[in-house]
Amino acid sequence: MSKAEELGGGLATFVDERTGSNAWMRKNLNKVFPDHWSFMLGEVALYSFIVVLITGVYLSLFFRPDMTEVIYQGPYVPLKGVQMSDAFNSALEISFEVRGGLLMRQIHHWSALLFIGAVVVHMFRVFFTGAFRKPREMNWTIGVTLALMTIFAGFSGYSLPDDLVSGTGLRIAEGIMLSIPVVGTWASFLLFGGEFPGTDFISRLYGIHILLLPGIILALVTVHLILVWHQKHTQFAGPGRTNKNVVGYPLMPVYMAKAGGFFFLIFGVIVLISALVQINPIWTFGPYVPDQVGAGTQPDWYAGWMDGALRLFPPTEFRLFGYTWVMNIFIPALIIPGLVSISAYIYPWLEAKVKKDDREHHILDRPRDAPTRTGLGVMAITFYVVLAIAAGNDLIAIGFDLSINELIWWLRIATIVLPPIAFLVTRRICLSLQRRDREKLTHGRETGRILRLPHGEFIEVHAPLNADERAKIEAKVDVEALPEPAENDESGVRNPDFKKERRWSKLSGWFWRNNIEKPTDHEIEHGDEHIAEQVELEKPLREIEDKVVIGHDGSTLHHPGQPETNKEQYEQWVKDHPHPKSDPS
Amino acid sequence: MSDDTTTRVPAKTDDSVVKNPYSWPANEHQPPPRTTDLSERAAKRAARQVATMFLLSGVFVALFFVAFTYMSPTDTVEIPYLGEIGGQHVALGLTFGMAVFLIGAGTVHWAKKLMSNVEVVQPRHDFKSTPEDTQGALEVFEEGVEASTWKKHPVIRRTLLFAMALVPLPFIISLRDLWLTPPGVPNPDAMLQYTIWTKGQRLVRDITGEPVRAEEIPVGGLVNCNPEDLEAVEETEGNLNARAKAAIIVIRMEPDEIQSLQIPDGAWNGIIAFSKICTHVGCPISLYQQRTHELLCPCHQSTFDLSDSANVVFGPAGRHMPQLPITVDDEGYLIAQSDFLEPVGPSFWTITGEVGP
Numbered sequence: 001m002s003k004a005e006e007l008g009g010g011l012a013t014f015v016d017e018r019t020g021s022n023a024w025m026r027k028n029l030n031k032v033f034p035d036h037w038s039f040m041l042g043e044v045a046l047y048s049f050i051v052v053l054i055t056g057v058y059l060s061l062f063f064r065p066d067m068t069e070v071i072y073q074g075p076y077v078p079l080k081g082v083q084m085s086d087a088f089n090s091a092l093e094i095s096f097e098v099r100g101g102l103l104m105r106q107i108h109h110w111s112a113l114l115f116i117g118a119v120v121v122h123m124f125r126v127f128f129t130g131a132f133r134k135p136r137e138m139n140w141t142i143g144v145t146l147a148l149m150t151i152f153a154g155f156s157g158y159s160l161p162d163d164l165v166s167g168t169g170l171r172i173a174e175g176i177m178l179s180i181p182v183v184g185t186w187a188s189f190l191l192f193g194g195e196f197p198g199t200d201f202i203s204r205l206y207g208i209h210i211l212l213l214p215g216i217i218l219a220l221v222t223v224h225l226i227l228v229w230h231q232k233h234t235q236f237a238g239p240g241r242t243n244k245n246v247v248g249y250p251l252m253p254v255y256m257a258k259a260g261g262f263f264f265l266i267f268g269v270i271v272l273i274s275a276l277v278q279i280n281p282i283w284t285f286g287p288y289v290p291d292q293v294g295a296g297t298q299p300d301w302y303a304g305w306m307d308g309a310l311r312l313f314p315p316t317e318f319r320l321f322g323y324t325w326v327m328n329i330f331i332p333a334l335i336i337p338g339l340v341s342i343s344a345y346i347y348p349w350l351e352a353k354v355k356k357d358d359r360e361h362h363i364l365d366r367p368r369d370a371p372t373r374t375g376l377g378v379m380a381i382t383f384y385v386v387l388a389i390a391a392g393n394d395l396i397a398i399g400f401d402l403s404i405n406e407l408i409w410w411l412r413i414a415t416i417v418l419p420p421i422a423f424l425v426t427r428r429i430c431l432s433l434q435r436r437d438r439e440k441l442t443h444g445r446e447t448g449r450i451l452r453l454p455h456g457e458f459i460e461v462h463a464p465l466n467a468d469e470r471a472k473i474e475a476k477v478d479v480e481a482l483p484e485p486a487e488n489d490e491s492g493v494r495n496p497d498f499k500k501e502r503r504w505s506k507l508s509g510w511f512w513r514n515n516i517e518k519p520t521d522h523e524i525e526h527g528d529e530h531i532a533e534q535v536e537l538e539k540p541l542r543e544i545e546d547k548v549v550i551g552h553d554g555s556t557l558h559h560p561g562q563p564e565t566n567k568e569q570y571e572q573w574v575k576d577h578p579h580p581k582s583d584p585s
Numbered sequence: 586m587s588d589d590t591t592t593r594v595p596a597k598t599d600d601s602v603v604k605n606p607y608s609w610p611a612n613e614h615q616p617p618p619r620t621t622d623l624s625e626r627a628a629k630r631a632a633r634q635v636a637t638m639f640l641l642s643g644v645f646v647a648l649f650f651v652a653f654t655y656m657s658p659t660d661t662v663e664i665p666y667l668g669e670i671g672g673q674h675v676a677l678g679l680t681f682g683m684a685v686f687l688i689g690a691g692t693v694h695w696a697k698k699l700m701s702n703v704e705v706v707q708p709r710h711d712f713k714s715t716p717e718d719t720q721g722a723l724e725v726f727e728e729g730v731e732a733s734t735w736k737k738h739p740v741i742r743r744t745l746l747f748a749m750a751l752v753p754l755p756f757i758i759s760l761r762d763l764w765l766t767p768p769g770v771p772n773p774d775a776m777l778q779y780t781i782w783t784k785g786q787r788l789v790r791d792i793t794g795e796p797v798r799a800e801e802i803p804v805g806g807l808v809n810c811n812p813e814d815l816e817a818v819e820e821t822e823g824n825l826n827a828r829a830k831a832a833i834i835v836i837r838m839e840p841d842e843i844q845s846l847q848i849p850d851g852a853w854n855g856i857i858a859f860s861k862i863c864t865h866v867g868c869p870i871s872l873y874q875q876r877t878h879e880l881l882c883p884c885h886q887s888t889f890d891l892s893d894s895a896n897v898v899f900g901p902a903g904r905h906m907p908q909l910p911i912t913v914d915d916e917g918y919l920i921a922q923s924d925f926l927e928p929v930g931p932s933f934w935t936i937t938g939e940v941g942p
Contacts, residue, residue, distance in 0.1 A: 032707040099658055100677045135712050175866025175931035185933045189773040190763040195826040247706050254700050261692030268686025275678020290825050291832030293869045311885045317903025326932045328901050405899050
C-alpha cells in the first residue's frame with residue numbers, strides 16, 4: 001500500500017467511525033448516470049455558477065458600493081476630473097489599475113450571462129422531455145425559483161457599477177415600482193431610501209447581490225442536486241432501459257472525470273472569451289447622471305423581454321376613484337412576468353390532472369410524443385423572442401431603415417398572433433412525426449432499394465428497425481382523455497361537481513386531440529411478418545450478385561483479409577453478432 | 586445480491602421490447618471497442634497526450650506569472666478583427682484560460698480514451714413508503730400530538746398561533762425606516778409633487794452652467810437646462826435627487842407653429858420649456874425632431890408632440906410632458922415663472938393632472 005493510499009484510508013476510517021460514511025460510499029460511488037448530450041445543460045448552469053461565485057468573491061474585495069460623489073483621478077484620461085460615485089470610481093479602478101481586474105470583471109459578466117442562459121435552456125430541456133413529471137415536480141418548482149433568482153441576481157449585479165446604462169436600468173425599475181397600485185410610492189421610497197436615486201440604493205443592492213441572492217441560489221442548488229441524486233436521473237428510452245432501471249456510466253470513474261473535466265472546460269472557455277471579447281465597457285458609458293441617457297443601449301438578454309413588453313404595451317393609464325392606475329407599466333412589467341412564472345410553477349400539476357396521471361416517470365418523452373406540451377413550450381419561446389426583438393426595436397428600425405412606429409405596430413400584432421400560430425404549427429409537426437414513427441413501426445425502414453418482382457411489380461424494400469430506434473418509438477404511452485362526466489348518476493342524483501368535471505374533461509380532450517395512437521401488438525407483428533417476407537424476397541437476389549462486389553468505378557470493394565462477397569460479409573456479421581433469436585440459416 | 590448492487594455487465598435487452606428476429610442485437614448500443622482498447626500503442630499515446638495537456642497547463646500558469654509581473658496594465662495590442670485591447674489583459678486571460686481549459690481537456694480525453702466505457706445498469710425503486718411505514722409514521726405522529734397535549738388545550742394552540750402571527754411584525758415594522766423621512770414631509774407623494782424650480786430662477790445650460798438668453802436659442806433649436814440653484818442644492822443634499830426631477834429641455838419654434846400649450850402664458854416668443862424626464866418610466870429625453878416637433882424617448886419610444894401641449898402621439902407613455910412656465914428677466918435671461926404645475930416623471934398612484942394621450 002502506498003503512502004497516499006494509507007493516508008486516504010486513514011482519513012476514510014476517521015470519518016466513517018464518526019459518521020458511517022463508508023456504507024454511503026459503497027452505495028453511491030458507482031451510482032449510475034445516464035448519458036445524453038442534453039443532460040449537459042444543467043451541468044453548464046452549475047459550473048458557470050461556480051465561476052460566478054469565485055470571480056464574485058474576488059470582485060467584492062475591490063469594489064466599493066458607495067454612492068458618495070468623488071472626482072475621478074485615475075489613469076483613464078477621458079474621464080479625468082469627472083464627478084462620479086465612488087462605486088463607479090472603484091469599478092474603473094478594477095478595470096484599469098488592478099492587474100487582471102478587467103479580466104475578472106469580464107469573466108464574472110460572461111459567466112453570469114452563460115449561467116442564466118444555461119438555466120433557461122436546461123429548463124426547456126426538462127419541459128420538452130417531460131422530466132418535470134412525478135416524482136420530480138418538487139424539483140421543477142425549485143428550478144423555476146432558481147431561474148427567477150438568477151434573473152434578479154443578474155439584474156442586481158448589472159446595476160452595481162453605477163454607470164450610465166445601469167443607472168438608467170434602475171430608473172426604469174423605479175418607474176415600474178411607482179406603478180404598483182396603492183403601495184408603489186412607498187415601496188420605491190423605502191427601497192431607494194427616499195427619492196430616486198438617493199445615496200442608499202447601491203449599498204443595499206450590494207448586500208442583496210453578494211449575500212442574499214447567492215445564499216438563496218446556493219441553498220436551492222444544493223437541494224436541487226440532492227433531489228437529482230436521490231431520485232436518480234431520468235433517461236431516454238432505449239433497449240434495456242425501463243422505468244425501473246437506470247442505464248449509464250458509473251460515477252466513479254467515468255462520470256466523475258467527465259463532469260469534473262467539463263467544469264474546467266467551461267471555466268476555460270469563459271476565461272478565453274473574457275480575454276478576447278469585451279463586455280459592459282462601463283468607461284465608455286460614463287458615470288450615471290439622472291438627466292442623461294445613452295440612446296440605443298440595451299438591457300442584458302434575460303431582462304430584454306420585459307423591456308420589450310414595456311415598449312409595446314399601449315398607453316392605458318387611467319384615473320378611477322381619484323387614483324391613477326398606471327396599467328401601461330404595471331401590466332407589462334409585473335403582471336405578465338408574474339403570470340409567466342405562475343404558469344411555469346403550476347404546469348406539472350395541470351398536465352398530471354388532464355392526464356389523470358399518478359405514475360412515476362423515469363423514461364423521458366420525446367418532444368413529438370407530447371404534441372400539446374411541445375406546442376405550449378414553443379409558444380412560450382415565440383412569445384419571448386417577439387418581446388426580445390421588441391426590446392431592440394430602435395436598433396432594428398435604424399439598422400433596417402424602418403419606421404419605428406410601424407415596427408412597433410407589427411410587433412404588437414406579432415406578440416398576440418405569432419405564439420398561437422407557433423403552437424399550432426408545432427403541434428402539427430409533432431403529430432406528423434408521430435405518424436412517421438407509426439409507419440416505421442408497422443412497415444419498417446425505407447431502404448431506397450427498388451425490387452422488381454418476377455411478375456413485373458416494383459416494390460421498395462423495407463428493412464427492420466434497429467433495436468435502438470424501435471425502443472424509442474415503442475416508449476410512447478397513449479393516455480385516454482378524461483371521460484365526459486355524466487350529469488346524473490345511475491339513480492338520477494345530480495353530480496354536484498358536474499360542471500367542474502366537464503371543464504377538466506374538455507381541457508383533457510383538447511390536450512389529447514388528434515393523438516396518433518401507437519400501433520397495436522397485432523399490427524406490429526403483422527408488419528414484422530411483412531418485412532420478413534421482403535427480406536426473404538431479396539435473398540435470391542443476393543445469391544445472384546453474390547460472386548463479387550463491383551464498385552462504381554469497377555473496382556472490387558473489399559479490403560484484404562475481409563470476406564469478399566455480400567453473402568460472406570453477411571455471414572461473418574451474423575457470426576460476430578450472436579443473437580438468441582436470429583438464425584442465419 | 587442486494588437490490589442496490591450494480592450489475593457490471595452490458596445492459597440486457599428486455600425481451601418484450603425486441604420481437605423482430607431481424608433486429609440488430611440488443612446490446613448493439615454498447616459502444617464498439619476503441620483503438621485504445623485494441624492497441625497498447627494507442628493507449629500509451631493517449632496517456633502521453635493527457636499528460637502533455639496537464640503539463641502544458643502548468644506551463645501556462647508560469648506564463649501567467651510572467652505576464653502579471655512584467656507587463657504593464659496600460660500596454661495595448663492590436664488584434665485583427667478585435668481591435669486595440671489591453672495587452673496585459675489579453676495575456677493574463679489567454680494564459681489563465683488555457684491553464685484551466687487544458688486540465689478539462691486532459692481529463693475528458695482521459696475519460697474518453699482510457700477509462701472503461703461499458704454502460705451499467707442499476708435498479709430503481711418507487712419512492713412511496715410501504716403501508717407499514719406510513720402507518721407507523723402516523724402512529725408516532727399521533728402519539729406525539731397526544732403527548733404534547735396540543736389537542737387537549739385549544740387555548741394554548743390558539744394563543745400560540747396568535748403570538749406566532751404577530752411576532753414577525755416588529756421586524757417588518759422596522760423596515761419602515763429604510764426611508765428616514767425628512768422633517769415636514771408627510772409621505773412620499775408630497776415629495777413627488779414638486780421640484781426645486783422657483784419663481785425667478787434662471788435656466789442654466791446643463792454642462793456649462795451658464796444662464797441662457799432668449800436670443801441664444803435659434804428657431805428649431807433645443808437646449809438642455811437645469812435650474813440655477815441646482816449645484817448649490819446638490820452640494821447641500823449630497824445626492825442627485827434634485828437633478829432627477831428638475832432637468833428640462835428648452836425649445837424654440839415659430840409662434841404660429843404652436844397649436845396649443847398647457848400653460849398659454851408660460852412660453853416666451855415661441856420658447857417653451859418642458860420637463861426632460863419621461864412620464865413613462867423616467868428616462869431623460871432629448872431626441873427632438875424639429876420638423877415634426879416630436880420628442881422621442883430613447884428607452885421605450887414614447888413620442889410627444891411639443892407643438893401640441895407635448896401630448897403623447899405614440900408609444901406607451903400615459904401623460905404629456907409637463908410644461909415649465911418661463912419668461913425673461915430684465916437682463917434678457919430665461920427664468921422660471923414658478924415650479925411645474927403638476928408632478929414630473931413616472932406616474933404613480935396619487936398623481937393628479939391630465940391623463941391620457
